Amino acid sequence: MSSDLKETFMPPPQSDPTPPAPAALAAKVRTLGPSMTRSMQRVAEAVAGDPAGCAALTVTGLAERTGTSEATVVRTSRLLGYPGYRDLRIALAALAAHQAAGRAPAVTADIAVDDPIADVVTKLAREEQQCLADTAAVLDTSQVEAAVSALATARRIDVYGVGASSLVGQDLVQKLLRIGLIAHAHADPHLAVTNAVQLHSGDVAIAITHSGRTTDVIEPLRVAFERGATTVAITGRPDGEVAQYADLVLTTSTARESELRPAAMSSRTSQLLVVDCLFIGVAQRTYESAAPALSASYEALAHRHDPRPGHR
Structure with a gap:
């Protein structure tokens, strides 16, 4: 840094960050997905689309399911904030439980050209709520x-x-x-x-x-x-x-x-x-x-x- 002020306000490095909570995992997949490599996107899309199914897979199984490598699965896990795939599997299981209990909102459908205005209001409100929740996470x-x-x-x-x-x-x-x-x-x-x-x-x-x-x-x-x-x-x-x-x-x-x-x-x-x-x-x-x-x-x-x- 080029000034003392920067050193003052830069937060200390964290050597062992706390892994994201289940809700934050879903948010990170949505937020970071577009900037990932295509192979990492396949892993992220798989865990976001089917957390329960992916939680039951080994690192090898998830790599085979997504047509990637074990190294890609591990890199994706780390990018999402987890030390390794084992930690990601635990979060996926928790996320699946949240969804089953109705505590994790489902992805809303896109707005169609012929949607009535009442549906537009409902879909936009859900998207806005999800966007705010993801940002907070x-x-x-x-x-x-x-x-x-x-x-x-x-x-x-x-x-x-x-x-x-x-x-x-x-x-x-x-x-x-x-x-x-x-x-x-x-x-x-x-x-x-x-x-x-x-x-x-x-x-x-x-x-x-x-x-x-x-x-x-x-x-x-x-x-x-x-x-x-x-x-x-x-x-x-x-x-x-x-x-x-x-x-x-x-x-x-x-x-x-x-x-x-x-x-x-x-x-x-x-x-x-x-x-x-x-x-x-x-x-x-x-x-x-x-x-x-x-x-x-x-x-x-x-x-x-x-x-x-x-x-x-």
Whole structure:
């Protein structure tokens, strides 16, 4: 790291991380699947589609079922957060039990062109709920706490995002402004880079990109990283290029992409959850100054919208 601040907010390495709970296993399969190799995807799809059946298989049996190798099965297990296949089998058995008891939601069907609006509402609500649950399951709270600590003491905060992610960035910035922090949202890539050049130790830069490979977002984050700012990535691809320049990575999940529901729509839900977690965390950490600032902003807006004469 290029600054003391980065060392302060980087969480300590974990040599023996706790394996994900059954619900988190399902979330990790959905979240990490698209970034896996094709052979690893086959293993992930098999365990997600039939946890009970796969739990009964040996590593050799699962390799034969998926047309892969034992090494691929083990690598997939580790990518999903388990020390080895034995630990994955235990989690699969637990997940199967949860599903049998009705505590694990089934994957909802895609929205069809001829679906009545009542079905659209139901399917979207289920997808949104699953997306939020998956994000909560895969989000590393130690990384969130480190990001909150950095934001709470930041001299200045820059947020980068384009497209739907820029809307999420604007939401975060307006929340931070209302509790008295200095924050800026940058959707223009040129302005983002020119502002990133001005950052240094004591500042925070946040990149929001679901794919983890949006160049217009990665470039200003890279500049901020090299200038010594604490850098944060909010992304659905923790192994994406954006992570190379992020001191802290906040992983989001997403509902399945379909013809009528592109990734930009589904990813926004999980991004907004992370934004709210960051805001609440910072407000808690800076309560003595945040509470009066928030109250003042409420009063200012109420006065502005008062319809009575002389109260505009």
